[in-house]
Amino acid sequence: MLTLTDATFLYAETCGIRGASLRVAPGEVVGVVGANGAGKSTLLGLAAAALVPQAGTVQLALTDLAGRTRKYRSDQGIGYRRHVGYMTELAPAYAEMRVESYLRFRAKLRGERFLRIRRRVKEALERCGLMAARRRTIGKLSLGMRRRVALAEALLTMPSVLVLDDPFAGIDAAMRADFAEVIKEVSPRAHVLISGHDPALLGACCTRFALVERGRVAEASLDAAAAMARLLPEPAPEGQGRA
């Protein structure tokens, strides 16, 4: 079970996430939705251990990310991070590297055993439809293909916690369907968190939705229709909407 309890991370007084509590069971795919600047990426950053909570805890089974001292946090964080696959909003990668070399490099950094690296990289390439592009330089790929590389990187070590920050941004419908298929395929053995702005797009792969509003988790178990209703602005009362 992935558990965030009163997790807080503030960039400034009003920016970030405050007191977020969320539980994700294995096999669950939770869509994190909300307006721009609501705190979705910060919440996902906490779940991916890219950020260390200033207050509260982030736990995966018995591995606690927050601790008493900085060193303790850092060392515990290493253990937690071994279980995490993270695709950030910008889907960054080293542009000068080839796809396969980049994935091999990342697999080594993520502590994958030497003998398994080749197999893991091949699996990730096949799963994300990158076999044909494996010898191409990342900088010369289209945005959609770069997002595939970032997804393959997140899936490399078969992570227990899969965190995908806005994976459907800037990609076409066919690629979106491919991504949803891949996420469904890996979700039975992982805790998955996906952020986005449109519950209708995320609906293809999410089992429930969490709504983030002004730095707080307002709701943690909405369905797609309820999430959509909460996100859309309320219609103006009759006679006030238009002049």
Added chain:
Amino acid sequence: MVFWTILRRETFQLTRSVHGLAPLFLALAGAGAFFVWALRRAEGTAETLPALWGLATAFGLPFLAAVAASRGFTQDREVGMLRLMFSTPVRARWWVLGKVMAAWVLCMVYVGGMGLSCWALTRWAMPADAALPGTWVGFALAVAALAAQALLWCGVGTLVSLFSRSSASTFLVSLLACLAAPPALCQALAAAFGRPMAQWPWFPMQMAVYDCAGGLVDVRALVGCVTGAAVLIYAAGMAFDALRLCATER
């Protein structure tokens, strides 16, 4: 294994980037020209060949180290890799060491290149009847002094790159730090303790290489450089962890 993985990638990519080969050749050309000028001027004096070579090489070193190290974390910040690095199960010290040592390897390639240049230039530039004394021990001592200084400059550049938002500003700040910090430190020490500046081992750094190559090994200068580099690398590791805690990768 993680350290070697990072070092290999960083070194390979550094030599292929604009922060690698172009500044290397520029530094080689500048230092080579200075070496030829010093050779011709040294005719009939008591100066040694390793001392002239060490002095010429030392002048290009802060420039090259600042360019190579300026790529460090700044490039990761520019492409958004820093957040992905935060969530990777690798300790901060390995990231920092990998980047510092990659820049240092480039500096040592420069020192090696200057060695080859020295061999070629002395044949071409030195008058036939002139002879400058030079021993292998002198060259080895000069290389040791250069290696220690390069480590210090690379540490400075990598630490600066953690906080800077562009490679250009990292280069300028670290070059200024490399050139101005030692004299400023010595000035402060001289003012505080009332001794002449030249007696402090850190001033000027290039002269320490000159002295080493001539047989006047100043152990305090070498130890000072290596200790300074170790402190900077440790500080950069702490700074990387601090960035994760306050998320200023934005």
